[in-house]
Amino acid sequence: MRTELDSDRDYSQQIARTIRDAILDGQLPADGRLPSESDLAAQFNVSRPTVREALKRLAAQNLIRTQRGASGGAFVNRLGFDEAQEHLVTTATLLLSMNRVDFETACESRFALERACLPLACARRAPAHLAALRAEIARQGTEGLSDEDFCASDVAFHRALVDAAANPVLSWHLAGAVEAMQPLMNMITFTARSRARIITLHQTLADAVAAQDAQAASTAMDALAAYTLELGGQIRARRARPAREGTSAG
Amino acid sequence: MRTELDSDRDYSQQIARTIRDAILDGQLPADGRLPSESDLAAQFNVSRPTVREALKRLAAQNLIRTQRGASGGAFVNRLGFDEAQEHLVTTATLLLSMNRVDFETACESRFALERACLPLACARRAPAHLAALRAEIARQGTEGLSDEDFCASDVAFHRALVDAAANPVLSWHLAGAVEAMQPLMNMITFTARSRARIITLHQTLADAVAAQDAQAASTAMDALAAYTLELGGQIRARRARPAREGTSAG
DNA sequence: GACCGATAATTGTCTGACAATTGAAAACGA
DNA sequence: TCGTTTTCAATTGTCAGACAATTATCGGTC
Numbered sequence: 055m056r057t058e059l060d061s062d063r064d065y066s067q068q069i070a071r072t073i074r075d076a077i078l079d080g081q082l083p084a085d086g087r088l089p090s091e092s093d094l095a096a097q098f099n100v101s102r103p104t105v106r107e108a109l110k111r112l113a114a115q116n117l118i119r120t121q122r123g124a125s126g127g128a129f130v131n132r133l134g135f136d137e138a139q140e141h142l143v144t145t146a147t148l149l150l151s152m153n154r155v156d157f158e159t160a161c162e163s164r165f166a167l168e169r170a171c172l173p174l175a176c177a178r179r180a181p182a183h184l185a186a187l188r189a190e191i192a193r194q195g196t197e198g199l200s201d202e203d204f205c206a207s208d209v210a211f212h213r214a215l216v217d218a219a220a221n222p223v224l225s226w227h228l229a230g231a232v233e234a235m236q237p238l239m240n241m242i243t244f245t246a247r248s249r250a251r252i253i254t255l256h257q258t259l260a261d262a263v264a265a266q267d268a269q270a271a272s273t274a275m276d277a278l279a280a281y282t283l284e285l286g287g288q289i290r291a292r293r294a295r296p297a298r299e300g301t302s303a304g
Numbered sequence: 305m306r307t308e309l310d311s312d313r314d315y316s317q318q319i320a321r322t323i324r325d326a327i328l329d330g331q332l333p334a335d336g337r338l339p340s341e342s343d344l345a346a347q348f349n350v351s352r353p354t355v356r357e358a359l360k361r362l363a364a365q366n367l368i369r370t371q372r373g374a375s376g377g378a379f380v381n382r383l384g385f386d387e388a389q390e391h392l393v394t395t396a397t398l399l400l401s402m403n404r405v406d407f408e409t410a411c412e413s414r415f416a417l418e419r420a421c422l423p424l425a426c427a428r429r430a431p432a433h434l435a436a437l438r439a440e441i442a443r444q445g446t447e448g449l450s451d452e453d454f455c456a457s458d459v460a461f462h463r464a465l466v467d468a469a470a471n472p473v474l475s476w477h478l479a480g481a482v483e484a485m486q487p488l489m490n491m492i493t494f495t496a497r498s499r500a501r502i503i504t505l506h507q508t509l510a511d512a513v514a515a516q517d518a519q520a521a522s523t524a525m526d527a528l529a530a531y532t533l534e535l536g537g538q539i540r541a542r543r544a545r546p547a548r549e550g551t552s553a554g
Numbered sequence: 555g556a557c558c559g560a561t562a563a564t565t566g567t568c569t570g571a572c573a574a575t576t577g578a579a580a581a582c583g584a
Numbered sequence: 585t586c587g588t589t590t591t592c593a594a595t596t597g598t599c600a601g602a603c604a605a606t607t608a609t610c611g612g613t614c
Binding site: 090091092106120121122123124125126127128 | 561562563564565566
């Protein structure tokens, strides 16, 4: 079988698109094996390095995985939530950093989405979720915790909160939104006072979810959003001053 | 400069990760030019084809673009919202299709996220947004509109609704959620009665946003979500019967 | 029957080369 | 001197053939 390609175009890109579409259409089932590189090269009438470049494109999108050895080859990946999440986070992080999205916008988006999960989380939270929430709150109160670890625990708290909604698609979306904000959140240096306040808000939030009180949870979330914005505004103000002193316009 | 790589590992993958991280860290600015393939090959102490495979991985993620000719090379892409959205939709579509996510879960996720936009949309909606909403509603009432076009208009309506929140990050997330559901929505055959009901609900929603009544908008959204779920349940029931007749258990 | 080595298939990588493209410098003419 | 054309050099895209690394499978041996 010879598959025709447009000449004067990027072969490897065309091949990658062809195979990708075949996967999306379901012509190649998950865990199915693609023809060997040599066979593909013969089919598309190109050299093996060109086929390999196409396969690497697909591998970068987590669409296939490759395995060496006899009975090796390229296999269609069953895209799991974990890999998809990694992808989402990468894209979201890049989007935020390369488009100079301001802290306020990213923050607003993140908390708006998270607030959407609260009613479901209140309705469905299981003991395991509540335990996870409490565990992270306890960790956040640890003496001598670095800012980085505090942020990580914060992320874990919010992910547990979202997971309580028991909707994997929702969790996927939110995980992307929350994790993509990590670089922005890491700029904040958490003083003892701000930590205490955040922990209190987390506690209120956890209590509301435990009590299945969506209204109270939403209120607590609003307060947390407002306080996060306030902290963000502080660092921005602190950054604006040295910049004006240190650099000359031009 | 020689950059060390782990041996007994996939070189092209390591190189891709290294460059990707450099881009994410901002060491390589947007529209900045990477060293030539030969230079990169020398730096990483590998051959040019290996470097090329790494670059193709990055190109597949829209992180770089390549250009031939003198003063050509690989350039860091400024990842715009459009490209990022395309990426998000691809990933989300694949996620839904490959993990057999049921209609209820996807639907719940989508409407929960969309509901989160309503307060902001009510607060900030501009005349242009309202006009877009009304235009789509008018289109949905067109005689002889195909199911596909009706779906497309539905997507456009909801995107306009989200855009009214005037938060690009939020719009990005929602566009992914809404568009990824298209394949599932396209299964529904919209009868005249169901169309009329949906249009009424859209009208209620648009009116509430126009009146900046977030409470009413949320109620309308709930009704729309419930009705969409009902329609989805109908097609599932309709599908279950022929399946039982046509296939033998095996 | 269990264990072990040869074998074949397949991906990963290297070397060297040529084609295609494109910007820039050099040559040329007015 | 200015503008046009030609040439050139840098860079990516592709090819061909080869070898190394890995791994399942098939035989052989104990």
